[in-house]
Amino acid sequence: MGGYGDVKLLREDGLRLDGRKVDEMREVQIEAGVLPAAEGSAWVKHGLNVAVCAVYGPMEAHPRKIQRQDRAVIDVRYNMAPFSTSDRIRPGFNRRSREISKVTAEALESVVLVERFPRSKIRVEIEILAAEAGTRCVGITAAAVALADAGIPMRDLIVGVASGKIEDTVVLDLDKAEDNYGQADLPMGILPTTGEIAFLQMDGDLSVEEYNTCMEYNLKAAREIHVLMVDALKRRYTEKNGGEA
Amino acid sequence: MGWRVAGLGEKEMSGAKKGAELRLVTPGEAIGASSGARAGTGTLIMGDNIIATRVGWAKEFNGVTSVDPIHAAYMPRSGDLIIGVVESVRNNLWFADVNGPFNGLLPMSLAPWKVEFGAAREQMDIGDIMLARVQEVDEAHNVVLTMKGVGLRRLKEGIMSEISMNHISRLRGDGDSTLRQLKEASDCRIIVAENGRVWVDGDSDGIAFMRTVLDLVRNEGHKATFSASMEALIEERRNA
Numbered sequence: 001m002g003g004y005g006d007v008k009l010l011r012e013d014g015l016r017l018d019g020r021k022v023d024e025m026r027e028v029q030i031e032a033g034v035l036p037a038a039e040g041s042a043w044v045k046h047g048l049n050v051a052v053c054a055v056y057g058p059m060e061a062h063p064r065k066i067q068r069q070d071r072a073v074i075d076v077r078y079n080m081a082p083f084s085t086s087d088r089i090r091p092g093f094n095r096r097s098r099e100i101s102k103v104t105a106e107a108l109e110s111v112v113l114v115e116r117f118p119r120s121k122i123r124v125e126i127e128i129l130a131a132e133a134g135t136r137c138v139g140i141t142a143a144a145v146a147l148a149d150a151g152i153p154m155r156d157l158i159v160g161v162a163s164g165k166i167e168d169t170v171v172l173d174l175d176k177a178e179d180n181y182g183q184a185d186l187p188m189g190i191l192p193t194t195g196e197i198a199f200l201q202m203d204g205d206l207s208v209e210e211y212n213t214c215m216e217y218n219l220k221a222a223r224e225i226h227v228l229m230v231d232a233l234k235r236r237y238t239e240k241n242g243g244e245a
Numbered sequence: 246m247g248w249r250v251a252g253l254g255e256k257e258m259s260g261a262k263k264g265a266e267l268r269l270v271t272p273g274e275a276i277g278a279s280s281g282a283r284a285g286t287g288t289l290i291m292g293d294n295i296i297a298t299r300v301g302w303a304k305e306f307n308g309v310t311s312v313d314p315i316h317a318a319y320m321p322r323s324g325d326l327i328i329g330v331v332e333s334v335r336n337n338l339w340f341a342d343v344n345g346p347f348n349g350l351l352p353m354s355l356a357p358w359k360v361e362f363g364a365a366r367e368q369m370d371i372g373d374i375m376l377a378r379v380q381e382v383d384e385a386h387n388v389v390l391t392m393k394g395v396g397l398r399r400l401k402e403g404i405m406s407e408i409s410m411n412h413i414s415r416l417r418g419d420g421d422s423t424l425r426q427l428k429e430a431s432d433c434r435i436i437v438a439e440n441g442r443v444w445v446d447g448d449s450d451g452i453a454f455m456r457t458v459l460d461l462v463r464n465e466g467h468k469a470t471f472s473a474s475m476e477a478l479i480e481e482r483r484n485a
Contacts, residue, residue, distance in 0.1 A: 039316070060348045120346035151299055151314050153287070153299050155272065155291065192273070193273040230271045
């Protein structure tokens, strides 16, 4: 990051290469309950990213050594499909997916009421079918919808959003070129109702002012995505209900 | 965590839908002020608000704000009649999957047979199905099962199927009325256990009819038209 200063990422008219404004998000679509075998599931399309998430459990935690006597453990498996990027990804766990699985699990543990299910396990499987920068955020959003769909008690939904810096300008929701050739990237997991932050990573450097702008953009985007998440969950049941209770 | 967590008394609330105004809510959604109201199941007090913790129908009943979850895991409670599947066997006890977050434990002392130490498998092996009752659930969520009681036994024939927890009351109907009609129409023995498992035994025709009924419950159990569809199905069977 920051090593490709000659790549132009902002146009003359101030817009970004794909025509978005600096504080404009890529299009987001969310569906809940897409997988029949899972207890809860979600499909999220964020720009060209596509993620599917399935939630199983709560179930007895095996092997027994992973059990916690006072709470449930959240077992997250984030995986990118081999065909999700232009370069084929070698199937299986790698250093990156292990890291993302870990941070996602920690973010989800802060919203799920894990103390309700001691000694049990909640399995969250995130599969990235298509990737275009920001897949960890899409994964978190998908996981939140899938967990709610599975009826797991949570104190809020959690939204994954990112902003960053390109050509010394703070922009919301980096796409692939901006992520690869930009100067900084700040993905966050935000609890939209309270504005709490459950997950934050930073790649590159940001000044305090730039950080504050990123923060403001992320909060705005989180609230927008939250509306879509709630809509997806409600749509699933009202359509199933024929519009009635 | 500093949040006041509502209790786990899901069962009493789930039947009391009548007359209450229903609203579909999602986790984190504020459903009322915390002053003057009590937080029931599926809710949490956060600051000045009562918030929902699950996707479900919010309602207020006798000053208690609660959420009837649309989808919920089975939480074992003592006295529940359950259908368990043996998951592992030790020398003198069985572990059963009870369709919930925790496995149930059936000790030899609460089994209906007396077998030699180490011969537990001879009575019930992995994969066998049992009709049991929850003897006790302690604070660490250890679930102890018992098979001492009228009718509690190993289920050797018939079929077992699963339905979602919130559909149990719909399959049973008011005061088990629907279930009685189904038993009569299908000429089958039917047990609807508290953990969402249903056992059916009878002739193949009756079982086939019950499979259709359970499919209806799974696919249309949410709908307002469910009762009418169920009645139509029973009527069709009676006239056949």
